[in-house]
Amino acid sequence: KAGVTQTPRYLIKTRGQQVTLSCSPISGHRSVSWYQQTPGQGLQFLFEYFSETQRNKGNFPGRFSGRQFSNSRSEMNVSTLELGDSALYLCASSSRVNTEAFFGQGTRLTVV
Amino acid sequence: GDSVTQMEGPVTLSEEAFLTINCTYTATGYPSLFWYVQYPGEGLQLLLKATKADDKGSNKGFEATYRKETTSFHLEKGSVQVSDSAVYFCALSDLTSNTGKLIFGQGTTLQVKP
Numbered sequence: 001k002a003g004v005t006q007t008p009r010y011l012i013k014t015r016g017q018q019v020t021l022s023c024s025p026i027s028g029h030r031s032v033s034w035y036q037q038t039p040g041q042g043l044q045f046l047f048e049y050f051s052e053t054q055r056n057k058g059n060f061p062g063r064f065s066g067r068q069f070s071n072s073r074s075e076m077n078v079s080t081l082e083l084g085d086s087a088l089y090l091c092a093s094s095s096r097v098n099t100e101a102f103f104g105q106g107t108r109l110t111v112v
Numbered sequence: 113g114d115s116v117t118q119m120e121g122p123v124t125l126s127e128e129a130f131l132t133i134n135c136t137y138t139a140t141g142y143p144s145l146f147w148y149v150q151y152p153g154e155g156l157q158l159l160l161k162a163t164k165a166d167d168k169g170s171n172k173g174f175e176a177t178y179r180k181e182t183t184s185f186h187l188e189k190g191s192v193q194v195s196d197s198a199v200y201f202c203a204l205s206d207l208t209s210n211t212g213k214l215i216f217g218q219g220t221t222l223q224v225k226p
Contacts, residue, residue: 006155031212043201043216048209056211090155094212098144098163098205101214103155 002027006091006104013111018079021107025072025093032074033101034066037088046089049074081111114139118202118217125192125224133187133220135176135202143204145169145178145185146214150199159187159200192224 005024013019025032034046045058049068066076072093078085088108092101119134137145144163148156160169165180174189185202199219206213 004155033212033214042218045213045215048211048213050211056206056209056213092156092212092214097210097212098207099212100144100146100158100161101212102158103148105155 004091004093004102004104006089006107008107009105010108011110013081013109015081015083015111017081018077019081019109020075020077021089021091021109023074023076023091023093023104025074025091026102029093029095029102030072031094031096031101032068032072033092033094034074034076035090035092036060037090037106038086043090046076078109083111085109086111114143114204114206114208114215116202116204116215116217118200118220121199121219122221122223125222127194127224127226128191129224131187131189131192131196131222133200133202133222135185135187135217137183137185137202137204139183139204139207141207142180143207145176146203146205147174147176147185147187148201148203148216150201150219152198156201192222194224194226197222197224 033048048056068074088106090106092103094101147159160171162169162178168177202217203214
């Protein structure tokens with residue numbers, strides 16, 4: 001079974017631009033979560049999608065958004081990039097609540 | 113709200129030493145508990161899990177027991193190797209939100225020297 005796939009692995013963007021990250025979950029997993037990882041803040045939850053519906057959202061500004069498609073693939077978008085958005089963005093999929101999540105390798109976003 | 117607290121790192125050990133990384137949690141109900149490991153430049157890998165009180169999760173020589181009475185889930189390994197050098201995260205499932213969200217500790221860096 002293929003694991004969670006995130007694309008691209010690395011991105012360099014300029015302040016003010018927008019970016020879209022993609023995540024393909026494990027086949028059969030309908031829950032997809034996104035996390036931001038930085039050295040100072042650790043792992044912070046962004047949002048979770050299940051069957052194309054956002055079920056949960058973390059404490060991030062509206063510039064951070066996401067969506068999920070009918071095949072469970074998910075995208076997250078960050079608009080008007082700021083230097084502080086530089087981070088490793090991790091996607092995770094799971095089969096149900098109260099169970100383990102499987103992570104992709106992440107997308108390293110650098111904002112210059 | 114629910115939370116996870118891990119011991120501060122970095123933890124530096126010599127090869128073949130005994131490892132303990134402490135993890136305590138605050139939660140409503142009976143969440144599942146996890147240890148994840150992150151190698152440099154990689155995502156998180158599930159190391160082990162426990163789903164109810166007194167369960168022992170184990171994998172690759174690592175063990176952790178779900179202790180409801182002390183709200184702890186300490187990670188142990190009897191003999192560490194250089195290849196175990198990584199960042200270790202303790203996590204719990206967020207039952208309050210009833211979604212796939214996990215709540216993580218801040219991570220503990222382990223460095224094993226030959």
